[in-house]
Amino acid sequence: xxxxxxxxxxxxxxxxxxxxxxxxxxxxxxxxxxxxxxxxxxxxxxxxxxxxxxxxxxxxxxxxxxxxxxxxxxxxxxxxxxxxxxxxxxxxxxxxxxxxxxxxxxxx
Numbered sequence: 001x002x003x004x005x006x007x008x009x010x011x012x013x014x015x016x017x018x019x020x021x022x023x024x025x026x027x028x029x030x031x032x033x034x035x036x037x038x039x040x041x042x043x044x045x046x047x048x049x050x051x052x053x054x055x056x057x058x059x060x061x062x063x064x065x066x067x068x069x070x071x072x073x074x075x076x077x078x079x080x081x082x083x084x085x086x087x088x089x090x091x092x093x094x095x096x097x098x099x100x101x102x103x104x105x106x107x108x
Contacts, residue, residue: 008049047094064090
């Protein structure tokens with residue numbers, strides 16, 4: 001099944017790993033994907049544009065993903081994942097992940 005891909009810079013739908021609209025050569029390895037990444041209270045919080053639509057329900061595209069990992073970098077030890085559709089939601093979702101850490105993840 002083919003899922004839509006979107007450029008993380010100009011948000012146009014794309015068919016290959018490069019964007020003919022804004023010129024990004026490899027959308028999967030572009031810094032444009034990063035909304036925000038930081039170490040927070042012993043966890044790595046990462047919010048990125050996923051490039052591939054992660055919606056499996058048909059209810060609306062999910063282009064952004066926030067993940068929280070134990071430690072100070074990306075690892076296989078994921079403790080939280082949430083996805084959303086819009087850039088402004090992604091920023092709020094990142095801050096929400098930090099509040100969730102404050103409410104209990106950092107007390108494990």
